[in-house]
Amino acid sequence: MKNNKSFADRHKKLTEDIIHIIFLIFGLITVAFVLLITVYLIIAGIPAIRKIGLIKFLFGTKWASTAAEPEYGILPFILTSIYGTAGAIVIGVPIGFLTSVYLAKIAKPRVRAVIESAVSLLAGIPSVVYGLVGMMVLVPGIRKLFNIPDGASLLAAIIVLAIMILPSIIKVSLTALDAVPKEYEDASLALGANPIETYFRVSVPAAKSGIAAAVVLGVGRAIGEAMAVMMVSGNVPNMPSLFQSVRFLTTAVASEMSYAAGLQRQALFSIALVLFLFIMLINALLNFFLKRSRGTKEKHSRKRKEASD
Amino acid sequence: MIMKNNIKTKRKAYSVLMKALMGISVTLTCALVLFLIGYILVKGLPNISWKLLSTKPSYLDDSIGILPDILNTLYVVLATLVIVLPLGVGAAIYLNEYASNKKLVGIIEYASETLSGIPSIIYGLVGMLFFCQFLGMKTSLLAGSLTLVIMNLPTVMRTTQESLKTVPQSYREGAFGLGAGKWRVIRTVVLPSCVDGIITGCILSVGRILGESAALLFTAGFAHALNGIWDGLTSAGATLTVALYVYAKENGEFEVAFAIAAILMILTVLINLAATMVGKYFKKKKNI
Numbered sequence: 001m002k003n004n005k006s007f008a009d010r011h012k013k014l015t016e017d018i019i020h021i022i023f024l025i026f027g028l029i030t031v032a033f034v035l036l037i038t039v040y041l042i043i044a045g046i047p048a049i050r051k052i053g054l055i056k057f058l059f060g061t062k063w064a065s066t067a068a069e070p071e072y073g074i075l076p077f078i079l080t081s082i083y084g085t086a087g088a089i090v091i092g093v094p095i096g097f098l099t100s101v102y103l104a105k106i107a108k109p110r111v112r113a114v115i116e117s118a119v120s121l122l123a124g125i126p127s128v129v130y131g132l133v134g135m136m137v138l139v140p141g142i143r144k145l146f147n148i149p150d151g152a153s154l155l156a157a158i159i160v161l162a163i164m165i166l167p168s169i170i171k172v173s174l175t176a177l178d179a180v181p182k183e184y185e186d187a188s189l190a191l192g193a194n195p196i197e198t199y200f201r202v203s204v205p206a207a208k209s210g211i212a213a214a215v216v217l218g219v220g221r222a223i224g225e226a227m228a229v230m231m232v233s234g235n236v237p238n239m240p241s242l243f244q245s246v247r248f249l250t251t252a253v254a255s256e257m258s259y260a261a262g263l264q265r266q267a268l269f270s271i272a273l274v275l276f277l278f279i280m281l282i283n284a285l286l287n288f289f290l291k292r293s294r295g296t297k298e299k300h301s302r303k304r305k306e307a308s309d
Numbered sequence: 310m311i312m313k314n315n316i317k318t319k320r321k322a323y324s325v326l327m328k329a330l331m332g333i334s335v336t337l338t339c340a341l342v343l344f345l346i347g348y349i350l351v352k353g354l355p356n357i358s359w360k361l362l363s364t365k366p367s368y369l370d371d372s373i374g375i376l377p378d379i380l381n382t383l384y385v386v387l388a389t390l391v392i393v394l395p396l397g398v399g400a401a402i403y404l405n406e407y408a409s410n411k412k413l414v415g416i417i418e419y420a421s422e423t424l425s426g427i428p429s430i431i432y433g434l435v436g437m438l439f440f441c442q443f444l445g446m447k448t449s450l451l452a453g454s455l456t457l458v459i460m461n462l463p464t465v466m467r468t469t470q471e472s473l474k475t476v477p478q479s480y481r482e483g484a485f486g487l488g489a490g491k492w493r494v495i496r497t498v499v500l501p502s503c504v505d506g507i508i509t510g511c512i513l514s515v516g517r518i519l520g521e522s523a524a525l526l527f528t529a530g531f532a533h534a535l536n537g538i539w540d541g542l543t544s545a546g547a548t549l550t551v552a553l554y555v556y557a558k559e560n561g562e563f564e565v566a567f568a569i570a571a572i573l574m575i576l577t578v579l580i581n582l583a584a585t586m587v588g589k590y591f592k593k594k595k596n597i
Contacts, residue, residue, distance in 0.1 A: 098330055220428075
């Protein structure tokens with residue numbers, strides 16, 4: 001009898017251990033995926049950089065991968081990605097930020113709910129749909145408005161990107177603004193500041209880490225977007241200029257991948273590696289701001305507790 | 310006196326200016342959403358016909374049908390969900406119920422955040438190198454789905470984890486007190502109480518899969534052929550988004566592209582509604 005029980009116990013213990021290990025493996029899969037992506041990009045990306053030379057690859061101003069004497073300089077792509085992202089941030093952040101302040105502090109709950117669902121809809125629209133609308137509305141519009149031969153340009157890409165990062169900026173800033181303790185605002189109002197002054201000079205500074213995280217998230221989205229940009233930017237490897245057809249880091253990879261071979265193909269992987277490094281840098285920055293934002297939230301609640309004690 | 314007045318007007322001007330700027334921003338955002346929905350539906354709906362939905366493209370009659378693309382999309386959605394759900398839910402359960410090592414939890418969470426920040430074009434590239442070439446799957450819907458599994462893992466993990474955190478500790482303690490083992494507690498107490506998180510993760514993933522194109526371009530390809538039920542997964546095929554891209558950018562078939570865009574738009578609206586409704590339903594249920 002006793003023997004029997006201990007066998008059942010041992011059996012139970014074994015099953016529990018096995019299940020524990022299975023779940024551990026599930027947990028480690030994300031880490032494995034990140035390693036897989038990193039290792040693959042490095043292995044695939046290094047050979048071409050070695051052959052071309054790092055300086056020549058990163059700072060070469062001419063990309064002519066199909067020429068008789070091919071040249072692989074990706075500076076135009078890097079600069080286009082940076083300019084395009086900066087442009088999208090300059091347009092998208094003020095609009096998104098002001099909208100989120102309105103939603104967090106002024107809008108009535110019903111209005112807020114409607115606009116919030118509209119914003120999530122904006123986030124859910126596939127990027128090719130943005131690309132299509134950009135192609136059919138924005139590109140001809142720019143051509144007519146500025147009287148240039150082709151409207152597919154950096155400007156068109158910037159506008160599309162600004163629209164596409166809007167939802168992330170609004171949502172993340174909204175969360176940060178919602179977390180500002182009401183006591184701060186009450187104190188400011190009691191001291192004689194009017195509501196608008198309170199929102200912009202008390203609430204916004206209190207939520208600044210969260211808003212910074214929103215901007216960084218927007219940067220990440222903009223620099224990583226491929227399809228929509230490919231459809232409106234014209235795809236010619238020029239040095240960036242507002243009214244010229246340009247090629248981004250993402251679109252450089254996408255546009256030649258289907259037919260590239262040999263060194264040209266390897267160079268595309270190297271471009272992806274450069275893009276990946278940019279993204280990792282942005283991720284680290286994002287993490288930093290998110291952590292700080294969580295830190296301030298804890299500080300808020302601690303202060304509130306002290307006050308109530 | 311004059312100075313006081315001056316400050317007063319300045320403050321007033323600041324308020325008015327900020328209010329106006331906020332008004333403009335909100336109006337712009339709303340107008341944008343309305344314009345996008347209106348424009349796509351007006352341009353797209355008239356082009357949707359039964360023939361378009363139920364046939365495949367044919368060079369003989371010079372006609373275009375998107376039935377293969379619809380089926381491919383369904384395949385990719387199903388295959389991705391079947392694989393990503395156990396992985397994501399399992400990882401979330403590990404983090405919330407088993408993990409005791411804080412450092413390891415930190416590493417896993419950092420990895421998941423990293424995954425959600427990587428752009429889809431990089432997923433497409435690695436998917437092509439790893440699944441299509443290294444594992445020898447060629448360009449196929451299966452390779453595309455596996456790539457999307459990696460992309461959607463953080464989403465499912467996060468929603469499940471959030472809902473696991475709301476399961477009261479007393480439920481677990483009650484079950485442990487009655488003598489249940491850990492696995493039994495998870496199976497019978499924890500999992501049923503986090504169904505809402507799993508469903509939300511599902512809906513969000515479906516939305517992302519429907520909208521994804523860059524990751525699928527090089528992993529699933531852009532064929533428009535109709536395949537049998539069984540060889541569907543192993544053959545190449547375009548999903549609706551990829552088909553939209555190909556028709557708009559390479560073939561100049563804008564009518565078809567707008568029809569697909571309208572379908573995608575309607576699906577996006579439905580998915581958003583579903584996500585909100587699921588959230589509300591479970592919130593009510595949990596409060597009771």
